[in-house]
Amino acid sequence: MSAARSEPLTDGVDTELTVDELAARVGVTVRNLRAYSARGLLPPPRMVGRTGYYGREHVARLLLVREMLAEGYSLAMIERTLASAPPTASSATLALHRALLAPWLPPEPEVTTGAELAARAGVAEDTEVIDQLVGLGLVERLDDERIRVLDPALLMAGLQVVSLGVPPEALITAQAQVNEHVRAIARTYVQMFVDTGWRAFVEAGAPHEQLPDILATVGRLQPVAAQAMLAAFRTEMAAEVASAVEVALGELAEPEEV
Template sequence: MDEELTVDQLAAKVGMTVRNVRAYAGRGLIAPPRLVGRTGYYGRDHVARLTLVRELLDKGYTLAAVERMMGELPDGELALGVFETLVSPWTPAEPEELDEHQLAERAGVPHDPAVIAQIVELGIAERLPDGRLRITNPDLLRTGLEVIKLGVPMQAIFEMLPKLFAQADAVAKTYVELFRSTVWRDFTKAGMPADGWPDIQRTLEGIIPLAGQALVAAFREAMAREIEQVAYEELGLNPGNLPSTG
């Protein structure tokens, strides 16, 4: 039999207070427990749905938005599986915390408060109450620092980043709309049947890495064309005489 938990055990397992568990149950976010006398017992479906509620709230969704989403998702572990499939492959590395001087040392440049202010303005770092910096996406910072070490001026990178973010948003919207207008549309037209959710999850698990691979392949080809064109413009070289950049 599945493990069954009292409300106190359930709250401890999902990292909530008993009061919150009861409040979410009252809003219909989890099914009623199995009653034995006056004691309610909760199973793994309750754990999965409350875990999903906590994850969504932690990511900044309002409780009203969570209620709407939960109303359209299947019960228990299926809902949690779909959510984790959506967010896990693209979740950045864990945020890092460091002070301004540590960041300057890592970049190999003198400490400059104006540079730090730009980094915060671009959203690369958040200022903590104690004055330290929280790097929300360390992979992005690491990549930028490597480009600086190659000799590209920091200011040029700062000017390029908003364009990069906008282009990344556009590509992401293209792929998400592809899924939404095909597989998801057919699924919702069919009434979102419970036995169709595993197929939705498998599609997501497959399409997300394939989207990344297609983007990298297209970028390499586009980069090769741009390098050849710039070589012709700057050096007067015939692109046909250049070694292959692909």
């Protein structure tokens, strides 16, 4: 983690800084700083008249943004990483937040149009379908034509299901139900982690020497949980298919004996 490198620059930020002083302290241009603010990567400054004043939390955030950019993260990925971070967090807390959250973030969002999405699915364009996707939190409207797909991998899976002949409306209804179940499953696994490794780590005062083990556990939790869920899904899916086939066969008319 880069928190150890970032923390010294936040030490001594007891007085507030103007936008020029903040940019100089962190080593970014004022133009970039304003661009980061416009994207919501920085908390709003304290305004006195028309002058904004920035403190330690702004330095911490800028340091993390700068380091993530240097590591190849896009601004969109950084924006999603910091969206749930406490606005007054220190650089160490932000770095920990980033390390814990990064393995779980979906792929980079994709910008497309409703017409392009319909063409890829092989169906007619329907604004009501897009409205339903927006309601599920799967896409965002950017303007009258463009939309942002928040999870392209889930989109591709959905397009494959539609290509099998399933109407988009039926798939969206089913996906809404699946999301509820998956949310409960995710909550179960996360609570298991919180009640075991994480709680012990916090009660011990978050010792720095234990941090690598915590991050390694978080990094391994996703594939292990996904593997366990897939195995359980296969078992339950096989049972449901067998039951459905049995019912379907039972509904077939028996041939009349000659």
